[in-house]
Amino acid sequence: MADLNKFRYTIESCNHCGQCKWLLPGRMYGWDFASVCPIHDYYNFDAYSGQGMLNLAGEIMNGTLPHGEKLAEMLHTCTACGACDVNCKNVRDMEVLDTIYELRKDCAEAGFLPESRKKTAENVVKNHNIYGLPHEQRFSFLPEDFKDDPEADTVLFAGCSVYKHPETFLAAVKILRAGGVKFRVLKEDEWCCGASLWRMGDWEDAKELIVRNTEMFREMGIRTVITACAECFGSFRSGYPRFVETAFETKHISQVALELLRDGKLKLSKDELPVTACYHDPCMLGRLSETYIPWEGEIKSYGLHVPEKQWRRGEHGVYEPPRELLNAIPGLKLVEMPRSREESLCCGQNASDMDPDFAKHTAEERRREASASGADTIVSCCPFCREALDAQDEYKLQYLDLTELIADRLAEEVES
Amino acid sequence: MSFTEQTYRELEAVVGRRNISRDEYILAGNRAKTPEIPFAHKSAEAIVLPGSTEEVAEIMRICKRWELNYVAYVTACLPTAYASKEDTILIHLKRMNRILEINEEDRYALVEPGVRHVQLYPEVRKRGLSYAPPAVGPGGSPMVSYTCTGGDNHVQYGTSRPTRYLLGVELVTPDGEILRTGSLQADEGWFCPESPGPSLRGVVKGYSGNAGRIGIVTKCAIALDVCKGPAEIRKEGVSPHHKMFMDGGLSRVYVFNYTSMQDVCDAILALGENEVGATVQKYFYLPLALMMTDSANEFWEKWGDFKKIFPMPLVVHIAAGSVREREYEERILFDVVRETGGTRIPREIEKWWEEHMDYFMIVCRLQSVLRLGGSWFPNKAYAESTQVMCNVAESVDGFIYDYTDTGKIFDAPKNIQIIPMEYGHFASSELLFMWDRNDPDGFAHMREFTMASAESDRRHHFNEYSMYGKEWAEKITKAFS
Ligand code: SF4
Numbered sequence: 019m020a021d022l023n024k025f026r027y028t029i030e031s032c033n034h035c036g037q038c039k040w041l042l043p044g045r046m047y048g049w050d051f052a053s054v055c056p057i058h059d060y061y062n063f064d065a066y067s068g069q070g071m072l073n074l075a076g077e078i079m080n081g082t083l084p085h086g087e088k089l090a091e092m093l094h095t096c097t098a099c100g101a102c103d104v105n106c107k108n109v110r111d112m113e114v115l116d117t118i119y120e121l122r123k124d125c126a127e128a129g130f131l132p133e134s135r136k137k138t139a140e141n142v143v144k145n146h147n148i149y150g151l152p153h154e155q156r157f158s159f160l161p162e163d164f165k166d167d168p169e170a171d172t173v174l175f176a177g178c179s180v181y182k183h184p185e186t187f188l189a190a191v192k193i194l195r196a197g198g199v200k201f202r203v204l205k206e207d208e209w210c211c212g213a214s215l216w217r218m219g220d221w222e223d224a225k226e227l228i229v230r231n232t233e234m235f236r237e238m239g240i241r242t243v244i245t246a247c248a249e250c251f252g253s254f255r256s257g258y259p260r261f262v263e264t265a266f267e268t269k270h271i272s273q274v275a276l277e278l279l280r281d282g283k284l285k286l287s288k289d290e291l292p293v294t295a296c297y298h299d300p301c302m303l304g305r306l307s308e309t310y311i312p313w314e315g316e317i318k319s320y321g322l323h324v325p326e327k328q329w330r331r332g333e334h335g336v337y338e339p340p341r342e343l344l345n346a347i348p349g350l351k352l353v354e355m356p357r358s359r360e361e362s363l364c365c366g367q368n369a370s371d372m373d374p375d376f377a378k379h380t381a382e383e384r385r386r387e388a389s390a391s392g393a394d395t396i397v398s399c400c401p402f403c404r405e406a407l408d409a410q411d412e413y414k415l416q417y418l419d420l421t422e423l424i425a426d427r428l429a430e431e432v433e434s
Numbered sequence: 435m436s437f438t439e440q441t442y443r444e445l446e447a448v449v450g451r452r453n454i455s456r457d458e459y460i461l462a463g464n465r466a467k468t469p470e471i472p473f474a475h476k477s478a479e480a481i482v483l484p485g486s487t488e489e490v491a492e493i494m495r496i497c498k499r500w501e502l503n504y505v506a507y508v509t510a511c512l513p514t515a516y517a518s519k520e521d522t523i524l525i526h527l528k529r530m531n532r533i534l535e536i537n538e539e540d541r542y543a544l545v546e547p548g549v550r551h552v553q554l555y556p557e558v559r560k561r562g563l564s565y566a567p568p569a570v571g572p573g574g575s576p577m578v579s580y581t582c583t584g585g586d587n588h589v590q591y592g593t594s595r596p597t598r599y600l601l602g603v604e605l606v607t608p609d610g611e612i613l614r615t616g617s618l619q620a621d622e623g624w625f626c627p628e629s630p631g632p633s634l635r636g637v638v639k640g641y642s643g644n645a646g647r648i649g650i651v652t653k654c655a656i657a658l659d660v661c662k663g664p665a666e667i668r669k670e671g672v673s674p675h676h677k678m679f680m681d682g683g684l685s686r687v688y689v690f691n692y693t694s695m696q697d698v699c700d701a702i703l704a705l706g707e708n709e710v711g712a713t714v715q716k717y718f719y720l721p722l723a724l725m726m727t728d729s730a731n732e733f734w735e736k737w738g739d740f741k742k743i744f745p746m747p748l749v750v751h752i753a754a755g756s757v758r759e760r761e762y763e764e765r766i767l768f769d770v771v772r773e774t775g776g777t778r779i780p781r782e783i784e785k786w787w788e789e790h791m792d793y794f795m796i797v798c799r800l801q802s803v804l805r806l807g808g809s810w811f812p813n814k815a816y817a818e819s820t821q822v823m824c825n826v827a828e829s830v831d832g833f834i835y836d837y838t839d840t841g842k843i844f845d846a847p848k849n850i851q852i853i854p855m856e857y858g859h860f861a862s863s864e865l866l867f868m869w870d871r872n873d874p875d876g877f878a879h880m881r882e883f884t885m886a887s888a889e890s891d892r893r894h895h896f897n898e899y900s901m902y903g904k905e906w907a908e909k910i911t912k913a914f915s
């Protein structure tokens with residue numbers, strides 16, 4: 019059951035300073051590219067921001083505001099990107115994003131979940147993927163003679179995006195094989211990671227799925243889950259511990275590839291790739307990927323948390339491995355966007371079902387920023403960011419998926 | 435009259451459908467209590483987002499016609515940014531967010547209300563210029579900081595308070611008239627706050643800022659200083675551990691501790707006489723401890739030690755034009771500190787300052803005082819000569835222990851800062867205190883303490899904090915009317 023009272027301290031600590039909407043001084047850049055909250059940037063009203071959401075949560079908690087469809091619509095148009103959370107936590111001990119999650123959950127339990135989200139949840143429950151496509155087609159692209167290592171304690175988790183971008187999965191396979199990593203693929207046993215469920219507030223279905231996946235990993239003796247999908251990565255690390263105790267480690271393919279490269283097990287081609295690239299940090303690989311550590315306790319006078327709480331402030335996201343890999347590609351010049359790492363601007367795709375115009379505006383804003391940084395190429399490693407950022411427009415940027423790019427630049431070809 | 439469907443339609447015709455709302459959830463997004471006050475604000479009837487001065491003027495005319503109350507705001511940080519009466523609309527100035535000009539020759543920036551510090555500050559830095567960023571965080575509005583609030587700041591030692599930096603102003607009166615002050619009145623541009631004829635400065639900003647003005651400022655010019663630091667500041671790290679570095683050859687930070695307030699003030703005055711230091715502050719020790727720790731728990735772990743290490747810290751930032759100049763200033767600084775009995779605090783604490791220069795970063799981190807729950811209030815926030823401020827600080831001992839020792843307010847009795855301005859010619863003070871939000875009597879304690887503080891000021895004939903100076907305000911009003 020949702021309980022907003024758990025976040026009373028956060029809700030009542032907000033002093034409406036607005037720091038959740040603007041770039042932190044440590045990354046200040048100029049007039050342009052200064053806002054970090056995509057919904058506030060687009061809708062302008064404060065209700066569309068971490069600050070406003072806390073006010074809404076407060077009134078719902080106190081019973082002075084009813085639940086409603088419009089509230090659910092606003093809550094789900096928020097991309098849950100967590101920029102507000104990181105910005106607020108720069109100087110405070112507050113849980114802004116978790117309050118937004120709790121409010122979503124509260125709304126869902128009160129019967130208010132937007133139709134498109136209901137559909138996604140239904141898809142996951144029935145077909146085990148967010149698109150509602152037949153489950154048996156999940157790995158239908160794999161060649162008959164595809165061989166993995168069924169005894170391996172490492173799994174390469176494809177994620178639902180494999181329906182749309184099997185090439186990313188195959189690229190990950192190629193990297194792991196080239197590096198000599200033993201791994202297995204779950205094939206028909208692989209179901210959605212559950213990110214969309216718990217993030218939308220469908221806690222019940224999320225729990226069932228997450229327990230199922232975790233149990234399966236345990237039974238299979240899986241110790242490491244590797245994924246090339248930022249969303250799955252963030253879900254395993256920051257979502258699963260909300261429901262279960264996890265006994266596996268999650269690694270992103272960029273971390274694995276970098277380790278292999280450093281150990282000399284991977285080699286990149288010496289051929290130059292003459293591009294100027296910027297790297298877009300996906301929210302779920304960056305600031306939202308820190309491992310969730312459950313905390314229950316009491317907040318005493320003057321903010322003392324008993325027992326002590328381990329804060330997730332966005333500092334330990336996966337920021338450097340993708341950059342180090344890009345820097346290792348001969349000829350590639352890496353430039354930074356003003357809003358990068360923990361201050362990355364969300365691509366907006368998460369809300370494309372809620373308001374396509376908003377999502378389009380946000381993606382365009384990000385491409386404008388990439389272009390302004392001098393890049394001709396935008397690299398990322400999230401299938402959803404790809405949908406937002408891989409577009410033909412005035413900025414003339416090519417989009418490259420990091421996993422595919424690395425696989426493509428391997429010096430020694432390995433049959434996949 | 436009251437807010438009606440017709441009113442809404444008229445406002446909508448001005449700003450367009452997208453920029454007005456009376457949706458219950460949109461209104462609730464701007465209706466909350468702040469940690470300092472135990473009651474919720476009233477609900478506004480609608481929120482409008484004008485995009486230009488002309489739209490603001492039109493909205494004001496509508497408000498006048500329909501006898502509506504209005505509150506204009508940008509960040510909603512202060513309790514005054516909310517509706518307090520029925521039939522109030524909120525005018526959110528976010529969309530008016532252009533930096534219209536940065537004049538490097540005449541050294542001013544012309545901004546609209548919605549421009550944020552995190553936007554303006556780096557733009558002026560890029561041009562080798564600077565202004566005093568107040569402690570409101572990156573999302574604060576420079577225009578609001580300079581026109582609406584009392585606004586002392588941490589770099590005023592080598593500069594001055596924002597009031598002195600406000601130049602030409604464009605203001606919409608409650609009648610919907612567009613008024614331009616300063617050199618604008620004579621069509622001479624934005625560079626000067628005065629022009630021939632009666633001064634209109636007081637129209638824009640009385641002593642108490644927004645409490646003393648009517649109308650809405652829609653543009654203002656802010657004077658800029660030449661910046662002694664590098665145009666591009668080296669930045670490192672990921673939040674919450676961002677670091678910013680000044681050029682070590684030209685910039686140094688020293689933190690000393692004192693045991694007597696008079697000694698600190700003597701040091702401030704001596705440094706000022708010699709014009710040594712770019713920034714000099716008798717800082718408050720509680721925010722310093724909070725800024726240097728990562729969480730409330732870490733603060734609690736270290737507070738005991740910090741209290742002993744720097745109960746009365748004097749922070750001196752030297753920013754010089756050459757290494758020789760820096761060394762010269764350092765020599766004088768050390769002489770002054772020796773003569774006034776200061777002791778240098780451990781290096782790692784100074785290092786923290788070095789890693790967080792410049793002051794935009796520092797003042798943004800000052801928001802971490804809210805980490806203790808958010809219930810805080812400033813007292814003794816006024817300015818006088820440095821010596822008077824010293825006397826004010828010394829007077830605090832006379833009443834504060836009744837509150838700190840009994841747990842009515844946070845136990846930080848020495849938490850007063852004195853920030854000299856214009857090289858110590860005068861100074862501002864702030865006694866920042868916190869109370870426990872979890873305590874049902876916390877708010878009452880805050881009021882009680884504030885009254886005791888005001889009473890002490892009256893006893894000592896100090897400048898009473900304006901908000902609680904009703905009695906004096908009445909006397910003055912009576913005398914002058
Ligand atoms: S959520 Fe945090 S950053 Fe945003 S307004 Fe509230 S206190 Fe400030």
Ligand code: SF4
Pocket residue numbers: 038054055056057058066067068071095096097098099100101102103115364
């Ligand atoms: S999660 Fe992202 S979109 Fe939602 S309020 Fe926070 S910053 Fe804005």
